[in-house]
Amino acid sequence: MSTKNLVSIVMPTYNAAKYIKETIDSIIGQTYENWELVVVDDCSTDNTIDIINTYDDARINLVKLSKNQGAAVARNTALQNVTGEYIAFLDSDDLWDKEKLTKQLSFMKENGYVFTSTDYAEINEAGEKTGTVIKSHPKLDYEGVLKYCPGNSTVMYNAKELGIFFIPDIKRRNDFVMWLQVIKKAKYVYGLPEALTYYRVREGSLSKNKKKLIKYQWKVYRDIEKLPLMKSVYLLIHKIYTVLKKK
Structure with missing residues (x-):
């Protein structure tokens, strides 16, 4: 495995036994083969680890946390173990098209x-398509990312140029916090206009609880990004509008 153009894939997981095999299979099936997968298990109580251990592939690195600490800690732990020039992110229940990395x-x-x-x-x-496709924006700066968070499992950045970014221990919206850090250094995020990721909508998932997401959205604006009150109110209204519009 060459470190040149190596893509490190970050995957925090917790009780994902129902989906993680399909997710890992979508990585193994990539036409681009120079990747490493860093899976951090956040003390799953199902057989997630057993499933991961069935893979005999040197590119897959499993890290097991000693106690349940949440997605942000798991994500940061994975980032401490990457070695690639590029970093991509894939949630343990989402899927990639086979041409995604290429x-x-x-x-x-x-x-x-x-x-x-x-x-x-x-x-x-x-695993069936719902017919809903979320378009990436052709080009966003920091102000744009404040309004439109890129899909977590779609993102890739050049770590050789930008470095590694770690995030505060926030239970929800930790991916949003990370992209806000990256955009400050990258200046822009560019969207590839093709659906190369499949996002699984699950009942009971963190992202389905819109009220709590709004609460944490406000926390990001005010406590983490330290935005002015009126700007935070405007952004929150904009977020609520886009969520309702999506419905």
Whole structure:
């Protein structure tokens, strides 16, 4: 495994036994083969670890936390163990198109981009497409990311150019906090207009609880980004509007 153009894939997981095999299989099936997967298990109580251990692939690195600490700590732990020039993110219940890494890496190298995302299609718990496709924005700066958070499992950035970013221990919206850190250094995130990621919509998932998401959205604006009150109110209203519009 060459470290040149190596893509490190960050995957925190907790009780994902129902989906993680399909997710890992979507990585193994990539046409781009120079990758490493760092899975951090946050003390799963199901057989998630057993499933991961069935893979005999040197590119897969499993890290087990000693106690349950949440997605932010698991994500940071994974980032402490990456070695690639590029970092991509994949939630343990989402899927990638087999051309995802090939196309996104080419998109970055051909255009000199250091921070990118893609469109993504929603799938249900059974893995069936719902017909909903969320478009990436062609180009966003910091102000744009405040309004439109890229899909976590679509993002890739050049760690050789930008470095590694760690996030505060926030239970929800920790991916949003990370992209806000990255965009400050990258200046722009560019969207590849093709649905190369499949986002699984699950009942009871953190992202389904809109009220709590709004609460943590406010926390990001005020406590982490230290934005002025009126700007935070405006952004929160904008977020609520986009959530309602999506419905």
